[in-house]
Amino acid sequence: MKARIITHMNTQHTRELSHYLRHYAGLSARAAAASPAIQDMDLSKMTIATRGGGTYDVPFSPPLSSWAEARPRVIAMDAAAREALGISDVYLTEYAFPRGFDWVPFVGVCFYYVCAAGLPWVVPGSAAWDVLGHVFPGGPEWFRWVVKTIFGIVLAIHLVEVYLLDKWRLQKYGVARFSGLWWAWASNIFVEGITTWKRLDRIIAEKRAQKEEKKH
Incomplete structure (x- = not known):
């Protein structure tokens, strides 16, 4: 289950990983967006690496009691990070020409x-x-x-x-x-x-x- 969580987060939720790095690790938006990926995780923390070579521990507070708690916890952590950073849960992903x-x-x-x-x-x-x-x-x-x-x-x-x-x-x-x-x-x-x-x-x-x- 741990391996599945890491793979899923690294392939589908890099945006959320950048939110964690900005809010919980204090990185700038540019640094946090530099290809963040979970290097390892346990029931107490995620270790997230960036393209620049830095690694940052993002704690689970309180620690998870089991891997089954991981999904609701990371969703809640992202919501808290977005609220603190002033980021919406809706993302602009395209440009529209004048009309x-x-x-x-x-x-x-x-x-x-x-x-x-x-x-x-x-x-x-x-x-x-x-x-x-x-x-x-x-x-x-x-x-x-x-x-x-x-x-x-x-x-x-x-x-x-x-x-x-x-x-x-x-x-x-x-x-x-x-x-x-x-x-x-x-x-x-x-x-x-x-x-x-x-x-x-x-x-x-x-x-x-x-x-x-x-x-x-």
């Missing part, structure tokens, strides 16, 4: 970034200067002033949104910081803004509904 109205702010902000990047070429005598003189209210001088003036504001707002999405959503729903999935969502909100929150929350709501259905 419908989401494309409006996405395209709008992309257009602004293109305008900001193109300012060095908006100079007297250039084709852009001539076009803006005909189509932009106030002409090219006003265009340059507006784009330059709001650049810091736009950049600051979107960087704050990246920070808050990471803190309030991505970490809570189990997305490892700086993973591919993390970069997908962080890059998206940096461009798209507030509609990213709504789309992500819809995904989480759907996952939670599915989880509740399985319970019944």
Whole structure:
């Protein structure tokens, strides 16, 4: 039974092992996510190793009276760890592209970034200067002033949104910081803004509904 438990935990529950290491052993999220695996266990503790070569004892408190107690105990320990770490029991595992109205702010902000990047070429005598003189209210001088003036504001707002999405959503729903999935969502909100929150929350709501259905 011990061997089956170790094999099952190491193949199906590495996420939970990282929770144990963070909460009970005090590791950082990055260190705890480095391929955690149970090296050994007895009725009093689990010994969990990580890719970096470290080994950490996570005690059963109180000790198990038999291996039959292992399953409910590790589930309870994970629930306690997640509560302490502020991690949900629903995990975000995929990225979703903008859809419908989401494309409006996405395209709008992309257009602004293109305008900001193109300012060095908006100079007297250039084709852009001539076009803006005909189509932009106030002409090219006003265009340059507006784009330059709001650049810091736009950049600051979107960087704050990246920070808050990471803190309030991505970490809570189990997305490892700086993973591919993390970069997908962080890059998206940096461009798209507030509609990213709504789309992500819809995904989480759907996952939670599915989880509740399985319970019944």
